[in-house]
Amino acid sequence: MKKILWSRLSVFNGGWTLEAAEEVCSDDIIDKNEILDLMSQLTEKSVIIYDHSKNRYRILESLKQYGIEKLSDGKEIFLQHLNYFLKLSKKAKPELIGENTKFWMHIIEADHNNFLSAIEWSVNNENKETGAVISNALGSFWSRMGQYSTGIRLIEIILESSGSLSKLLKGDILNWIGNFRISLGDNEQAKKYLEESLDLNKEIGDKRGIAESMLRLGNVTNSLGEFELAKNYYEDSQDTYKEIDSKSGIAATTLSLGNIALNQGDYGLAKKYNEESLSIFKEIGHKYGIAISINNLGDVSLFQGDYELAKKYLKESLQLLKEIGNKKGMAFSINTLGNIVLNQGDYELAKKYFEESLVIFKEIGHKHGIALSILSLGMVVFNQGYSEQAKIYYEESLDIRKEIGDKNGIAESIKNVGNVAYAQGDYQQANKYYKESLDIYKEIGSKNGIANSINSLGNIAFCKRDFGQANKYYKESLAIFTEIVDKIGITNSINNLGKTAYGLGDFEKAIKLISAAENVLESMGVVFDKYEQKIKDEIIEKLHELLTEEEYAKYREEGKKLTMEEAVQLIIDN
Numbered sequence: 001m002k003k004i005l006w007s008r009l010s011v012f013n014g015g016w017t018l019e020a021a022e023e024v025c026s027d028d029i030i031d032k033n034e035i036l037d038l039m040s041q042l043t044e045k046s047v048i049i050y051d052h053s054k055n056r057y058r059i060l061e062s063l064k065q066y067g068i069e070k071l072s073d074g075k076e077i078f079l080q081h082l083n084y085f086l087k088l089s090k091k092a093k094p095e096l097i098g099e100n101t102k103f104w105m106h107i108i109e110a111d112h113n114n115f116l117s118a119i120e121w122s123v124n125n126e127n128k129e130t131g132a133v134i135s136n137a138l139g140s141f142w143s144r145m146g147q148y149s150t151g152i153r154l155i156e157i158i159l160e161s162s163g164s165l166s167k168l169l170k171g172d173i174l175n176w177i178g179n180f181r182i183s184l185g186d187n188e189q190a191k192k193y194l195e196e197s198l199d200l201n202k203e204i205g206d207k208r209g210i211a212e213s214m215l216r217l218g219n220v221t222n223s224l225g226e227f228e229l230a231k232n233y234y235e236d237s238q239d240t241y242k243e244i245d246s247k248s249g250i251a252a253t254t255l256s257l258g259n260i261a262l263n264q265g266d267y268g269l270a271k272k273y274n275e276e277s278l279s280i281f282k283e284i285g286h287k288y289g290i291a292i293s294i295n296n297l298g299d300v301s302l303f304q305g306d307y308e309l310a311k312k313y314l315k316e317s318l319q320l321l322k323e324i325g326n327k328k329g330m331a332f333s334i335n336t337l338g339n340i341v342l343n344q345g346d347y348e349l350a351k352k353y354f355e356e357s358l359v360i361f362k363e364i365g366h367k368h369g370i371a372l373s374i375l376s377l378g379m380v381v382f383n384q385g386y387s388e389q390a391k392i393y394y395e396e397s398l399d400i401r402k403e404i405g406d407k408n409g410i411a412e413s414i415k416n417v418g419n420v421a422y423a424q425g426d427y428q429q430a431n432k433y434y435k436e437s438l439d440i441y442k443e444i445g446s447k448n449g450i451a452n453s454i455n456s457l458g459n460i461a462f463c464k465r466d467f468g469q470a471n472k473y474y475k476e477s478l479a480i481f482t483e484i485v486d487k488i489g490i491t492n493s494i495n496n497l498g499k500t501a502y503g504l505g506d507f508e509k510a511i512k513l514i515s516a517a518e519n520v521l522e523s524m525g526v527v528f529d530k531y532e533q534k535i536k537d538e539i540i541e542k543l544h545e546l547l548t549e550e551e552y553a554k555y556r557e558e559g560k561k562l563t564m565e566e567a568v569q570l571i572i573d574n
Contacts, residue, residue, distance in 0.1 A: 001029075001030060001034070001038060002038055002041055002042055002047075003070070004029060004030060005025055005030060005035070005038045005039070005042065006042060006047055006048075006063075006067050006070075007067040007068070007070045007071040008024070008025040008030075008067075008071065008077050009021065009025060009039075009042075009048060009057075009059060009067065010059065010063075010064045010065075010066075010067030010068045010071060011024065011068075011071070011074075011077050011078055011081045012024070012059070012081070012114055013113040013114050013116070013117040014058070014110075014111070014112065014113030014114060015051075015054075015056045015057060015058040015110070015111075016056065016057055016058075016111075016114070017055065017056055017057070017111075018035070018036060018039070018055075018057075020084060020111075020114075021035050021039060021057070022035045022036075023080065023084045024077065024080045024081045024084050025077065025080075027076070027080075039057060043057075047059070047063055048063075054110070056110065075125075078121050078125070079125075081114070081117075081118060081121070082118045082121055082122055082127065082130060083130075085111070085114055085115050085118040085134060086118070086130055086133060086134055088107075088111070089115065089133070089134045089137035089138060090133070090137060092104045092107060092108055092137060092138075092141075093136075093137040093140075096108075096140040096141060096144075097140065097248065097286050097287070097288060097289075098284075098285050098286070098287070099285045099287065101287045101288065101323075101324045102287075102323050102324050102325070105141065105144070105145075105324060105325045108138065108141045109141075109145070109325075112141075115134060115138060116150070116154065118131070118134060119131040119134050119135055119154050119157075119158070120154070120157070122134075123157050123158055123161045126162075126163055128158050128161050128163045128165065129163075129164075129165055129166065129169065131154075131158050132155075132158050132165055132169050132170070132172075132173050133169065135151070135154055135155055135158060135173055135176070136169065136172045136173055136176065138151070139151065139172075139173075139175075139176040139179070142176075142180065143176075143179060143180070143183070143328075144288065144324065144325060144326040144327070144328070144329075145325060145326075145327060145364075146183075146327040146328055146360075146363065146364025146365070146366065147364070148180035148181075148183045148184050148364065148365060148366075149180075149184070149365060151176060151177065151180045152177055152180050152181065152184075155173050155176060155177040155180075156177070158173065159173070159174075159177075167200050167203065167204045168201075168204060168206055168209065170197075170200060171197045171200040171201045171204075171206065171209045171213070172197075172209065172212075174193045174194070174196055174197035174200070175193075175194065175197045175209070175212050175213055175216055177193050178190045178191075178192075178193035178194035178197065178216050178220070179216055179219070181193065182216070182219055182220050182223055183328065183364075183365075183366050183368075184365050184366070184367060185223075185366075185367030185368060185400070185403065185404030185406075186404070187220050187223055187224055187404055187405050188405070190216075190220045191217070191220050191221075194213055194216045194217045194220060195213075195217070197209070197212075197213045197216075198210065198213035198214065198217065201213055207240050207243060207244050208244060208246065208249075210240055211237045211238075211240035211241045211244070211246070211249055211253075212237075212249075214233045214234075214236050214237035214240065215233070215234065215237040215249070215252060215253060215256065217233045218230045218231075218232075218233030218234040218237060218253075218256055219256070221233060222256070222259060222260065222263070223368065223404070223405075223406060224405050224406065224407060225405075225406060225407025225408040225409075225410075225411075225440075225443075225444040225446075226407070226444065227260050227263055227264055227444050227445050227446070228445060230256075230260055231257065231260045234253050234256045234257050234260065235253075235257070237249070237253050238250060238253035238254070238257070241253060247280055247283065247284050248280075248281075248284060248286055248289070250280060251277045251280035251281050251284070251286065251289055252277075252289065254273050254276050254277040254280070255273065255274065255277035255289065255292060255293055255296070257273050258270045258271075258272075258273030258274040258277060258293075258296055259296065261273055262296065262299055262300065262303075263408060263444075263446060264445050264446055264447055264448075265303075265446060265447030265448035265449070265450075265451070265480075265484040265486065266447065266484055267300050267303050267304055267484055267485050267486065268484075268485055270296070270299075270300050271297065271300045274293050274296045274297045274300065275293075275297070277289065277293045278290060278293035278294065278297070281293055287320060287323070287324050288321075288324060288326060288329070290320060291317045291320035291321045291324070291326070291329060292317070292329060294313050294316050294317040294320070295313065295314060295317035295318075295321075295329065295332065295333050295336070297313045298310045298311075298312075298313030298314035298317060298333070298336060299336060301313060302336060302339060302340060303448070303486055303488075304485055304486065304487050305486075305487030305488045305491070305524045305526065306487075306524075307340050307343070307344065307524060307525050307526070308525075310336075310340055311337070311340060314333050314336055314337050314340075315337075317329070317333050318330060318333040318334065318337075321333060327360050327363070327364050328360075328361075328364060328366055328369065330360060331357040331360035331361050331364075331366070331369050331373075332357070332369065334353050334356050334357040334360070335353065335354060335357040335369070335372060335373055335376060337353050338350045338351075338352075338353030338354045338357065338376055339376065341353065342376070342379060342380060342383070343488070343526050343527070344525050344526060344527060345383075345527035347380050347383055347384055350376075350379075350380050351377065351380045354373050354376040354377045354380065355373075355377070357369065357372075357373045357376075358370065358373035358374065358377070361373055367400055367403070367404050368404060368406060368409070370400060371397040371400035371401050371404075371406070371409055371413075372397070372409070374393050374396050374397040374400070375393065375394060375397035375409075375412065375413055375416060377393050378390040378391075378392075378393025378394045378397065378416060379416070381393065382416075382419065382420065382423070382529075382530075383529055383530050384530070385530060387420045387423045387424055388420075390416075390419075390420055391417060391420040394413055394416045394417045394420065395413075395417060397409070397413045397416075398410065398413035398414065398417065401413055407440055407443070407444050408440075408441075408444055408446060408449070410440060411436075411437040411440035411441050411444075411446070411449055411453075412437070412449070414433050414436050414437040414440070415433065415434060415437035415449075415452065415453055415456065417433050418430045418431075418432075418433030418434045418436075418437065418456060419456070421433060422456070422459060422460065422463075422531070423531050425463075427460050427463060427464055430456075430460055431457065431460050434453050434456045434457050434460065435453075435457070437449070437453045438450060438453035438454065438457070441453055447480055447483070447484050448480075448484060448486060448489070450480060451477040451480035451481050451484075451486070451489055452477070452489070454473050454476050454477040454480070455473065455474065455477040455489070455492065455493065455496065457473050458470045458471075458472075458473030458474045458477065458496055458500075459496070459532075461473060462496070462499055462500060462503065465503065467500045467503035467504050468504070470496075470499075470500045470503070471497065471500040471504065474493055474496040474497045474500060475493075475497065475571070477489070477493050477496075478490065478493035478494070478497065478568070478571070481493055482568065487520075487524065487564065488521075488524070488526060490564060490568065491517050491520045491521050491524075491526075491564060492517070492528075492532075494513050494516055494517040494520070494564070494567045494568065494571070495513065495514055495517035495518075495528070495532070495536060497513055497571055498510045498511070498512070498513030498514035498516075498517060498539075499514070499535065499536070499539055501513060502514075502539050502542070502543065507543055507546055507547055507555075508551075508555050509570070510539070510543060511540070511543050511547070511552065511555040511556055511559055512555050512558055512559035512562065512567075512570065513559065513567055513570065513571070514536060514539065514540060514559065515555070515556050515557075515558075515559025515560045515562075516559045516560065516562035516563075516564070516566070516567035516570075517567070518536075518560070519559070519560045519561075519562075520563075520564045520567070
């Protein structure tokens with residue numbers, strides 16, 4: 001009996017629990033109640049090993065291979081193994097989004113190799129439908145753990161093998177493989193899978209599947225920077241989720257619409273959507289949704305200049321994401337924390353955050369995140385004065401973003417390459433890059449990107465002493481920053497208009513606006529970037545020389561007392 005059990009236990013891959021052994025290895029020959037005693041005897045003989053800390057058993061590879069060779073009733077035992085992990089996957093599927101997410105993520109992780117071998121065995125033994133059911137159930141696990149390649153490999157094996165799949169199930173796994181392709185930056189292939197999934201779901205009239213496919217198509221078009229098309233997909237998906245009263249679907253599409261608003265620079269709308277999604281996710285106990293909604297509220301707070309609130313949101317989100325083991329979400333939260341400390345002038349801590357996020361993104365193969373972290377590291381060295389090194393980072397991020405077709409990212413990387421040319425005094429080249437980024441931002445409708453590129457064109461005009469043109473650019477960017485309530489953008493525009501006031505000879509206005517901008521940024525805990533700080537300090541020094549001591553002190557003090565809104569009003573009044 002011990003030898004028979006030894007052979008049967010060899011079907012497990014990566015260990016097993018007592019419950020699994022009882023379900024998989026028992027039959028008319030070995031009763032379920034005998035399993036524990038027999039395993040204890042095998043443990044005493046060191047055939048199998050019991051890990052007390054994990055409450056799991058395992059077998060040495062050499063002994064496992066011997067057991068497999070001696071397995072006379074292999075097909076029946078492998079089928080029982082498949083059925084056991086099918087039941088476990090079905091039980092786990094709804095739990096992966098609820099209050100018990102952390103517990104079930106650990107369960108699947110511990111038996112991951114068993115799930116994989118079960119799927120592969122099902123395909124090789126004309127039972128691909130069962131393998132597809134398990135793959136569909138494990139989709140959330142693979143997505144959160146960043147195991148995109150694993151999911152793709154297994155689903156492709158299922159799709160390419162002989163035998164039929166129900167259209168409903170095929171639509172589901174096509175959705176998953178499309179989702180994994182997005183994360184790996186293979187957007188065109190993702191689109192192909194998702195469109196096929198949508199067609200299948202429409203053919204059978206599965207509204208849940210239709211809504212899911214449209215949500216994922218929104219994700220891929222969002223990744224490509226096609227924000228209006230993505231918005232249409234999300235809205236259509238949400239309408240369908242409302243028809244079937246799916247709260248999780250309504251919350252997911254609301255969250256996604258918040259992403260579009262954030263990408264387009266409509267921070268007020270982004271905040272509204274994310275607060276709405278957070279409320280629904282809390283109501284249904286969807287931990288991942290809660291974490292991402294909180295993370296996105298942190299992003300909104302960052303853009304609006306409320307760094308303390310942003311930190312609070314991001315740290316809360318990061319803690320939740322760590323609990324449920326979502327590596328992609330963790331990496332994005334860590335990167336955003338890096339952006340906060342970068343803007344606060346703590347370059348070493350920013351570098352630490354960006355390197356940490358890069359390691360995770362590389363581990364899971366998330367190209368969008370890899371490009372983002374590389375760009376972020378470039379911003380650190382740029383602010384430390386190493387423009388050539390920054391250029392290497394920026395160009396590397398640009399190459400990746402071109403490869404995956406990320407228009408928003410391409411524009412961002414191009415603009416940063418322009419910043420290097422600007423810092424090195426190559427204004428003609430910088431102007432070219434800024435205009436190129438502006439064209440892309442206009443194409444995709446990114447208000448924040450448009451405003452920042454226009455602001456950069458103003459910097460070029462200022463350095464070329466075309467103060468009238470610079471003034472025009474800065475006022476244009478200020479209007480957009482004011483519309484989207486980007487406090488840092490508004491404050492930088494106030495400072496820049498102080499610079500042009502100096503160039504145009506209005507020294508009183510110049511010193512008031514620059515002083516107001518200094519004070520507002522200081523209150524937010526933000527520092528000017530290295531190159532703007534240098535220009536600002538030079539102008540302040542010149543103004544000190546040009547004005548009497550009394551005038552200088554008076555205007556400086558009056559400027560420091562101005563709120564951001566009062567400084568903007570001073571610009572409008574003039």
